[in-house]
Amino acid sequence: MSDYRRFYRQKSIGPLVILFSLFALPLALTIQSGVWEEGSFTLKRIVSAILDPYTQRILLFTLKQAFYSTGAALVIGLPGAYILATYSFRGKKLIKALATIPFVLPSILVVLGFVMFFGNSGTLNTVLMKVFDLDDPPLKLLYSLGAIILAHTFYNFPIVMSIVATAWEGLDTKLEAAAATLGSAPRKVFRTITLPRLIPSIVSAAALVFLFCFNSFAIILVLGGGPQFTTLEVEIYRQARMMGDPSSASALAIVSMLINGILFLGYAFSQRTLTVTETVAERAFEERKPSPMRTFFILLYSLFTIIFLLGPIISVLYRSFSKGASRASETTFSTTWYRQLLGFEQSSSHMGSALTALINSTLIGVAVSILTVTLALLLSVSIARRKKNSSFLELFGMLPMMTSSVIVGLGYVLIARLLRPSLFGTYLLITLAHTVIAFPFALRTILPSVRSLPETYLHASYTLGSSPQKTFRTVEMPLLRRTLLTAAVFAFALSLGEFNATLILSSSRIVTLPVVMYRLIGSYHFQGACALGSILIITSGLAFFLGEVAKGDSV
Amino acid sequence: MKMHRFVLGVCITLTIAFPLFSMGAQKEQPLTVYAYDSFSGDWGPGKEVVAAFEAKHDIPVKVISAGDGVEMLTKVIAEQDHPYADVVIGISDEMVTRAYRADLFEPYHSPLLHEIPEFLHFDSEYRLLPFDYGNFAFIIDSERIPKEDWPTSLEDLTHPRFRKNIILIDPRTSNVGLGLLLWTIHIFGEEGWLDWWKAMKDQVLTITDGWSGAYGLFIEGEAPIVLSYTTSPVYHYTYEGSTRYQALIFDEGHQATIEGVGMLRSSKRKEEAKLFIDFLLSEAQLPIALANSMYPTNMNIALTEGFAYAPKPGVSLRMESEVIEKNLDRWLHEWTEVMSR
Numbered sequence: 001m002s003d004y005r006r007f008y009r010q011k012s013i014g015p016l017v018i019l020f021s022l023f024a025l026p027l028a029l030t031i032q033s034g035v036w037e038e039g040s041f042t043l044k045r046i047v048s049a050i051l052d053p054y055t056q057r058i059l060l061f062t063l064k065q066a067f068y069s070t071g072a073a074l075v076i077g078l079p080g081a082y083i084l085a086t087y088s089f090r091g092k093k094l095i096k097a098l099a100t101i102p103f104v105l106p107s108i109l110v111v112l113g114f115v116m117f118f119g120n121s122g123t124l125n126t127v128l129m130k131v132f133d134l135d136d137p138p139l140k141l142l143y144s145l146g147a148i149i150l151a152h153t154f155y156n157f158p159i160v161m162s163i164v165a166t167a168w169e170g171l172d173t174k175l176e177a178a179a180a181t182l183g184s185a186p187r188k189v190f191r192t193i194t195l196p197r198l199i200p201s202i203v204s205a206a207a208l209v210f211l212f213c214f215n216s217f218a219i220i221l222v223l224g225g226g227p228q229f230t231t232l233e234v235e236i237y238r239q240a241r242m243m244g245d246p247s248s249a250s251a252l253a254i255v256s257m258l259i260n261g262i263l264f265l266g267y268a269f270s271q272r273t274l275t276v277t278e279t280v281a282e283r284a285f286e287e288r289k290p291s292p293m294r295t296f297f298i299l300l301y302s303l304f305t306i307i308f309l310l311g312p313i314i315s316v317l318y319r320s321f322s323k324g325a326s327r328a329s330e331t332t333f334s335t336t337w338y339r340q341l342l343g344f345e346q347s348s349s350h351m352g353s354a355l356t357a358l359i360n361s362t363l364i365g366v367a368v369s370i371l372t373v374t375l376a377l378l379l380s381v382s383i384a385r386r387k388k389n390s391s392f393l394e395l396f397g398m399l400p401m402m403t404s405s406v407i408v409g410l411g412y413v414l415i416a417r418l419l420r421p422s423l424f425g426t427y428l429l430i431t432l433a434h435t436v437i438a439f440p441f442a443l444r445t446i447l448p449s450v451r452s453l454p455e456t457y458l459h460a461s462y463t464l465g466s467s468p469q470k471t472f473r474t475v476e477m478p479l480l481r482r483t484l485l486t487a488a489v490f491a492f493a494l495s496l497g498e499f500n501a502t503l504i505l506s507s508s509r510i511v512t513l514p515v516v517m518y519r520l521i522g523s524y525h526f527q528g529a530c531a532l533g534s535i536l537i538i539t540s541g542l543a544f545f546l547g548e549v550a551k552g553d554s555v
Numbered sequence: 556m557k558m559h560r561f562v563l564g565v566c567i568t569l570t571i572a573f574p575l576f577s578m579g580a581q582k583e584q585p586l587t588v589y590a591y592d593s594f595s596g597d598w599g600p601g602k603e604v605v606a607a608f609e610a611k612h613d614i615p616v617k618v619i620s621a622g623d624g625v626e627m628l629t630k631v632i633a634e635q636d637h638p639y640a641d642v643v644i645g646i647s648d649e650m651v652t653r654a655y656r657a658d659l660f661e662p663y664h665s666p667l668l669h670e671i672p673e674f675l676h677f678d679s680e681y682r683l684l685p686f687d688y689g690n691f692a693f694i695i696d697s698e699r700i701p702k703e704d705w706p707t708s709l710e711d712l713t714h715p716r717f718r719k720n721i722i723l724i725d726p727r728t729s730n731v732g733l734g735l736l737l738w739t740i741h742i743f744g745e746e747g748w749l750d751w752w753k754a755m756k757d758q759v760l761t762i763t764d765g766w767s768g769a770y771g772l773f774i775e776g777e778a779p780i781v782l783s784y785t786t787s788p789v790y791h792y793t794y795e796g797s798t799r800y801q802a803l804i805f806d807e808g809h810q811a812t813i814e815g816v817g818m819l820r821s822s823k824r825k826e827e828a829k830l831f832i833d834f835l836l837s838e839a840q841l842p843i844a845l846a847n848s849m850y851p852t853n854m855n856i857a858l859t860e861g862f863a864y865a866p867k868p869g870v871s872l873r874m875e876s877e878v879i880e881k882n883l884d885r886w887l888h889e890w891t892e893v894m895s896r
Contacts, residue, residue, distance in 0.1 A: 034811075053891060053892065053896050054891055057895045057896065058895065119775075119777075120775070120776060120777050121775055121776060121777075140719075142762065143760055143761040143777075224761075224763030225761035225762045225763060226723075226725060226754065226759070226761065226893055226894055227725075227762075227891050227894045227895035228762075228894055230895070236726075238728070241627050241629070242622075242625070242628075242629055242727070242728045242764070243629065243635050243727070244629040244632055289776070420636065420637045507630065507634065507639075519592075519620070522592070522764075522765070522767060522768050522771075523592060523767040523768065523769075523771055524767070524768065524771025524772065524774070524775055
């Protein structure tokens with residue numbers, strides 16, 4: 001019997017070696033480039049990076065914006081969590097589904113949607129100007145700190161909402177009922193009974209949002225501006241690409257990794273306490289009708305969520321079909337951007353490379369999804385079929401999540417400097433970088449399903465005389481097909497929308513969908529960017545939809 | 556088994572398709588030209604110039620947008636050992652030191668140089684040949700700010716009435732931004748220029764990485780004043796018949812800039828590259844001048860009516876390359892120091 005364990009153990013060797021070289025090698029190069037000078041070890045660069053007042057200011061700003069953004073996301077997200085956990089009402093499902101949007105929406109699309117919706121000539125201002133008959137846009141939200149925080153809030157409050165709501169729904173209401181019976185006022189019940197049990201989930205959500213905002217890249221790159229509104233990640237990119245100084249970038253990357261490590265440990269710790277949950281037979285929803293005031297509040301909040309989550313996306317879709325004769329004139333319906341995109345119509349500028357970008361992104365996405373799913377499947381079965389639960393391997397698989405994608409990109413820039421790849425080689429490096437980034441997500445999708453497969457199935461198969469090899473192929477694989485498909489689609493969507501690592505890796509010859517979108521946004525060719533963005537929206541939507549379907553079907 | 560076969564099929568297709576896509580570009584072996592974003596961008600002259608050149612010489616040309624000037628230069632230097640471009644368009648005189656230091660360009664004494672006035676020959680070794688020039692200036696949206704309120708000097712731009720109304724460009728990544736930095740050093744001197752920038756922090760809507768971004772924002776109506784060139788109104792008059800956007804002329808003077816084109820030492824297509832450079836210095840001069848909103852360097856080019864809308868500055872300021880080379884790193888460091896506070 002033990003030979004099947006060996007079979008699975010051997011399965012892990014390949015993916016481990018590959019993962020190690022895909023992830024640890026670029027990381028090691030980054031660290032080496034940060035601490036190595038003329039053949040000897042030195043902390044000079046890191047120390048001078050930390051002591052440089054400019055870096056300190058960047059770091060301070062990075063922390064400041066992440067702190068404010070997290071606070072704002074909590075303020076807006078927590079009431080939502082309360083509503084979702086307490087009341088059942090029409091449209092609740094819709095809101096829950098919408099709350100997953102930030103998880104599947106690529107960051108470059110968030111920025112584009114944000115500008116299209118909140119910008120001076122965006123949807124919100126246009127509507128307000130029409131309604132109140134104004135000459136000037138009333139909401140000047142774009143640029144500087146305010147815009148960054150707003151964009152982060154809009155991107156992250158659903159995360160707070162869904163994480164806390166899920167935890168809240170898992171709380172046993174009997175405790176509250178008991179407290180109420182003993183004569184506590186509802187306010188006191190909430191403060192002394194409910195809130196303390198929610199704290200771990202709130203901390204966990206806050207840590208996650210803080211981590212996201214700390215590593216935010218595309219949003220800062222487009223909405224920030226100048227040295228005053230620069231974060232660590234953007235500065236790493238500037239140093240590496242615009243100033244051509246990868247060593248300084250590496251020193252900054254090491255600083256960033258240290259801070260990320262601390263944040264991630266905080267998050268992991270809060271996760272651990274979170275797993276000590278109560279087992280509830282059934283969550284009793286307050287079936288009583290909410291008071292008119294509360295109904296109004298629920299309605300208002302739902303409306304707010306729908307507008308702010310769907311508004312930017314719809315604005316992008318809408319703008320992709322509009323065209324003005326000149327930049328200032330009224331716009332009319334037009335499919336010209338799509339025709340340019342597909343190469344039916346001659347186009348100048350970056351739109352000319354849109355079709356190539358679409359093809360490249362699709363090819364890379366398919367390759368990434370095959371590679372990622374294969375690796376994640378092999379690692380998953382070897383983790384799950386071990387006698388002892390090996391959390392070490394699992395942790396190893398999750399490691400890429402601890403570094404930001406900008407830093408993964410930087411590592412691959414350093415590899416590219418060593419290898420001097422051809423154009424094809426560069427695309428290959430991008431594919432590998434995407435694989436590293438997508439891998440933890442694939443592992444998280446596949447591993448639980450593998451664990452939930454009863455091992456008795458395998459034993460039955462062995463008893464009937466099948467080899468481990470055959471059992472793996474004919475019993476396990478078919479049972480896991482749906483999960484694998486979900487993971488594959490997810491990896492594809494991640495790769496398609498991956499911007500940070502790709503941008504830092506890309507030379508002028510490399511074009512992928514998000515990179516071309518960024519260049520279009522950079523030259524204020526918004527309609528073209530919206531046409532490309534719409535394609536991303538549709539793919540992300542499809543990935544999301546398939547994921548939901550698979551979730552619904554799985555055992 | 557089916558699954559396996561499918562995966563195998565996809566893998567094979569990918570392995571074949573991947574190199575195909577990269578080869579597709581290489582098969583024709585076009586002359587590869589790096590240009591700053593605004594050259595090949597939406598409003599740029601790139602398309603027209605390239606089409607005319609291809610028609611005349613039957614040499615395919617591929618223009619690649621390589622970011623703003625400074626970013627493009629960084630890119631070329633980074634790719635030095637693995638060169639890709641043959642010709643680089645738009646290294647301006649204020650950022651040449653890095654290009655010379657890296658020994659990127661091969662001298663080319665074009666026969667057309669004698670049609671270009673002596674004062675524009677910024678590189679005595681002719682590694683870079685001047686193809687257009689102009690002066691930096693602030694452009695104002697006359698529909699947003701009435702004429703009596705227009706600023707009359709750099710100092711005037713710090714007035715509270717322009718709060719959040721100005722778009723500037725980062726001198727670390729853009730030659731236009733660098734131009735303004737030198738301009739302020741000319742006007743306020745070493746002791747005063749940083750104070751001006753400090754005061755401007757409340758005035759700017761944002762500082763963009765490149766000119767394209769800044770000017771795009773301006774046209775979108777995000778702010779009524781932007782850093783650009785005195786010649787920018789020419790574009791709007793010529794292509795849109797509009798005089799809405801006007802250049803602000805300051806009596807204290809305007810920083811000048813000369814943009815050069817050069818042929819990389821590493822190029823394997825030097826003959827074609829020379830033809831292209833000659834074309835830029837002759838037939839392409841007018842389209843470049845119009846769409847790029849710059850003055851043509853070739854004296855034989857007659858300016859169009861639109862150039863009447865480009866006011867000539869009374870004083871044109873230039874800084875010696877040696878001075879720039881000696882101080883630039885320090886200036887940029889001081890600038891970053893002040894602007895990140």
